[in-house]
Amino acid sequence: GLVNTRELFKKAFAGKYAIPAFNFNNMEQMQAIIQACVETKSPVILQVSSGARKYANQTLLRYMAQGACEYAKELGFNVPVVLHLDHGDSFELCKSCIEYGFSSVMIDGSALPYEKNVELAAKVVDYAHKYDVTVEGELGVLAGIEDEVSHETHSYTRPEEVEDFVKKTGVDSLAISIGTSHGAYKFKPEQCTRNAEGKLVPPPLRFDILKEVEKRIPGFPIVLHGSSSVPQQYVDIINANGGKLEAAVGIPEEQLRQAAESAVCKINIDSDGRLAMTAAVREVLAKKPAEFDPRKYLGPARDELKKLYMHKIINVLGSANKA
């Protein structure tokens, strides 16, 4: 069955790795995630944004997540699966997700004034903990697009706020802003330098802020959103097959590896999966223009996604063999 994040984060913290949080909204994504986790023996957080919930339907998602647990066992390994609401924006949405079987929710009040964020998060925690559902809060605003809310400007997490926030709200984990952002365009080219091959190199994450946060709430699980790396090979395949992704830049995997070894216990990856699937679909359709059986392009997309997730689990997050 589904589990909440409590034990998973405790082990991830002690073991210096991070639990993968992969977004999903359809069957092929779910299959790819579970296959990757079975093969690597990794725990996983299946996360659903409010947009994804609308897209896929709450009832279908509930049974898909339960099905994911059984599917894993059928494939030969009992993967610990968390069903998590990504970027919940209201108490009502969190409550509804809990009613529909989620084992964890995020209440993202990061765009609210501090006291409002505290108030909302505390209310969600109060409700969620009655059902043994864990809650992720957020302090600091990521650049770019957070779900449907877009932020022109970002603000890094203020370490001096984290202890008070965690105490007052009772959240089980805390998402922070240290330079990541959502989507495939995390940095403007003018924020980047260029390496010898002319590739855009983004400014490094603010590990100094992370360290300050760790000092103020020792042992507390931290979450990193916006942690796609935007693999250049996918961008190239997409662009070579009719796509148009210009100046897409992500977070270098080396920095995510470093984060996973620290207090960061959950790393969110969505965009890289979208790129993997799109690259595979475009390639198939470009090579075989007469093909019109969805399985013939969604199958390869699923396989590519699985490959990507195995790579993340083994080489970036370090969660292989930790289930």
Ligand code: G3H
């Ligand atoms: O944080 C954003 C996630 O990547 C979900 O995005 O709202 O398009 O489903 P979405």
Ligand code: 13P
């Ligand atoms: P990416 O867009 O970098 O994949 O981030 C996903 C995320 O943070 C989901 O909450």
Ligand code: ZN
């Ligand atoms: Zn996010």
